Amino acid sequence: MPAAPDQRLPMYQRLRDALAERISLRDWAPSVAIPSEAELAAEHRVSIGTVRKAIDLLVAEGQLERFQGKGTFVRRPTFDTSLFRFFRFQQASGQRRIPESSILKRGLAKAPHAAAEALGLASGVSAIHISRLRRLDGKPLLVEDIWLPEKPFLPLLELEPSRFGALLYPLYETQCGQVVASADETLTAEAIGAKDARLLGMPEGAPAIVIERLARGTDRHPLEWRRSRGPASQFRYHIEIR
Amino acid sequence: MPAAPDQRLPMYQRLRDALAERISLRDWAPSVAIPSEAELAAEHRVSIGTVRKAIDLLVAEGQLERFQGKGTFVRRPTFDTSLFRFFRFQQASGQRRIPESSILKRGLAKAPHAAAEALGLASGVSAIHISRLRRLDGKPLLVEDIWLPEKPFLPLLELEPSRFGALLYPLYETQCGQVVASADETLTAEAIGAKDARLLGMPEGAPAIVIERLARGTDRHPLEWRRSRGPASQFRYHIEIR
DNA sequence: GAGTGGTCTAGACCACGGT
């Protein structure tokens, strides 16, 4: 997989690639600093400035984090750029809140086309399906359908539903050894169906924001696909153009 | 306006601010290179590395563009990160296309609350209103309501409607001397109203993507506020999370 | 105080664009 480093590439690019590979191989735990800039410079026979430039790239990509005086660390994604962030949960008092979650369904089922394709499964193959409703202060916010490949995620089928907390990704890590390292999200809007409308307490046919997420592991292989729906009236997404 | 440079700030930050101010004062035309790194280094009595770091920041912000061998140039925003980009115009054959535009209305009117607030106008004050329908290959895509402060934009009221092309920003520049340098966009979705539904050829109450844009001049003062609506079925927005 | 990243310098040579 790791292609031979192209000698025509600048040194700092090759160094970036070398470091990126060690990150994806999980050579360095996120809690302990990677080797210092001086050590990396000596190890790779380059000057410290070149190391800094390679690390600059990885920091810009969000793969590393620097802390002055402490060191440089492998970064875990915080999902603070997720589109979900733009559902404004009424009492928008500033700080982030995690909605509670109740499992509506959990089992094996034939994956729908979109899920199978995103996960790279043969069409018609069965996969783990989790359906849940997320609420904030009891008020329904999102309905989610989550699809996972059977292989590494089987333990989830045996876990007591009460042990599913508000967040699934820590569960993937502790129960299945899978770390979510990145994700792709797609936003669309559509008229809400009768069933989801009932769950969300909104009129049938009212506009809903639909967010699809494909979560990937450290090697960028697909881990989880989910589709979430929530009332469009509570959603505002903002960007700046320069 | 330009605060006294804080001596505690790193040199490259102060230099960035100095360059940013010259950009916003339009000292440098976008078509001619700004002074070379060596010249800026000499002028500000710093090393070339410090100049490079200051320019790095402005390039990352999208204010400058570098071309090896040619020089560094002031960048005009291309709006290629605009949310509008994610309306998929049927034959998505890759390259960008600019929808045609027909003016539905043009005149002075009392600005609605959202427009007045965004533009910093006293509520109830009258402003220039342009309403238009945008099509691609004859197929309606977007309805737009555009609001402009009377002051610099009066020439637009006297311009023959036939001279409004597909793009307004070049007109703002040639007719009113106003350059759009940045913008904020907000995305929501709502059920389409009867009138817009008719214009867009979609069923009343169907979900529509609503994009509001506040365009700003070089000094970041608000120039134009617009609200655009289009069928949600043709919209897909994608981001990556790391 | 030892070790980390953050800032800054003053050079060298390379790659590219235009003359």
Place this chain on the structure above:
DNA sequence: CCGTGGTCTAGACCACTCA
């Protein structure tokens, strides 16, 4: 050919964290 930005070096000193 010259001038531009791109890469790379080998140092210096500062600011911060932690023992």
